[in-house]
Amino acid sequence: MAQGYAEQWVNPERAGQLECLICHCVARDAVATQCCGQFLCLGCWEQCQGRSTTCPHCRQAPASADPANRDRREIQNLEIRCPNGCGATIALLAKERHMESGCTHRRVRCTDCGDDVVQKDLKNHRELHCAVLFEPCQVCGEKVRVGSMQAHMEARMTAEFQGTVATLAQEVSEQKAHVAQLTQELQGLKREFATSGSKDAAELKQELRDLKRDFRTSGSKDAAELKQELQLLKQGQAKLQAHLDSITGNYSASTVDTSRGDSFRPRYVRTATNCDLFPRVHLF
Ligand SMILES: [Zn+2]
Ligand SMILES: [Zn+2]
Ligand SMILES: [Zn+2]
Ligand SMILES: [Zn+2]
Ligand SMILES: [Zn+2]
Known part of the structure; x- marks a missing residue:
């Protein structure tokens, strides 16, 4: 050494x-x-x-x-x-x-708190940092300068209040945004509903038109068929009438059995209303 x-x-x-x-x-x-x-x-x-x-x-x-x-x-x-x-x-x-x-x-000892402090910083330490200058806040635990506890606590509460207000404002603005979004979605749904509703109505209208057309087509087709059938029936009726007339003529001329003593004979009667459609045979 x-x-x-x-x-x-x-x-x-x-x-x-x-x-x-x-x-x-x-x-x-x-x-x-x-x-x-x-x-x-x-x-x-x-x-x-x-x-x-x-x-x-x-x-x-x-x-x-x-x-x-x-x-x-x-x-x-x-x-x-x-x-x-x-x-x-x-x-x-x-x-x-x-x-x-x-x-x-040189390091010196602060006689107030007992800390070792560099001598040139001692004044600053005593005025600003020495432990005896502070006491713990009973609310937040922070070291607070002696004598300013009330101001500290008021400031702390104000800050907390402002923080709460800010949080609430934030929540409100979020809710507003949410509501705006929901409104937008609702409008979208309404629009969609209106569009699809009118579309359905248009479709129904179209279907109705189609049905009407089908009905007209098939109806007129049926009518034509009926007309044709009617014609055939008329032809059949004419043939039948001719046949009946020939039978009646033969019968009145040769086959009336007068020996039975009654007036049994078929009569062919035409009704006034149906005479054009069907022959009616009445037996007396
Ligand atoms: Zn020597
Ligand atoms: Zn030496
Ligand atoms: Zn020195
Ligand atoms: Zn000190
Ligand atoms: Zn505090």
């Missing part, structure tokens, strides 16, 4: 000339050997002498060393940069004081 000073030297070249032979840091409590004037930390020198009385540089034995007082003063006045990175340049001898009280990057 290094006994000497390991710092960020402002003048590293000069610092290098004051290094300890053993630890290669700038000599702490520097001593110089009597034999060869070599430069060492007092601690490094004593460690060497504990193992051997020989000079660690020129091997003379027994070796001895004296405090290098002039160099000690120079070393104590060498400038270093603050190891905390505060940017300060200070003499080595002022380092401890700087680190304890002057350095703006």
Whole structure:
């Protein structure tokens, strides 16, 4: 472990000339050997002498060393940069004081909350972030600045109310959109219904026309058939009449049996209404 000073030297070249032979840091409590004037930390020198009385540089034995007082003063006045990175340049001898009280990057304890805070941030911490400035909100658990709890809770409730209103507004607009969609669908259905209704009506009309036409066609066909049948019947009637007339003529001329004493004879009577259609035979 290094006994000497390991710092960020402002003048590293000069610092290098004051290094300890053993630890290669700038000599702490520097001593110089009597034999060869070599430069060492007092601690490094004593460690060497504990193992051997020989000079660690020129091997003379027994070796001895004296405090290098002039160099000690120079070393104590060498400038270093603050190891905390505060940017300060200070003499080595002022380092401890700087680190304890002057350095703006040193960590200090907030006496209010006990937290370690970088010194330059302490004021800010005390004013804005220190735990004693806050208390937990009993509603939301958030840390709220002491004295502003009421405002916080009011703001929180307002926000919640506005959130609820916004949610409701959102729901209403969704419902509106839904209703609009349903209305549109309903209109579509109505339109479809109207179209299909009139289509059905048109179809029915057409069917009716077809039926009428069929009826006329078949009716007139039937009428023609009937007419033809009627003609045939008329012809048949004429033949029958002729036949009957011939029979009647023969009978009246030759076959009346007067011996029976009754007037049994067939009579052929024509009724006035049906005379053109059918012969009616009446037996008396
Ligand atoms: Zn040393
Ligand atoms: Zn020596
Ligand atoms: Zn500093
Ligand atoms: Zn604090
Ligand atoms: Zn709250």
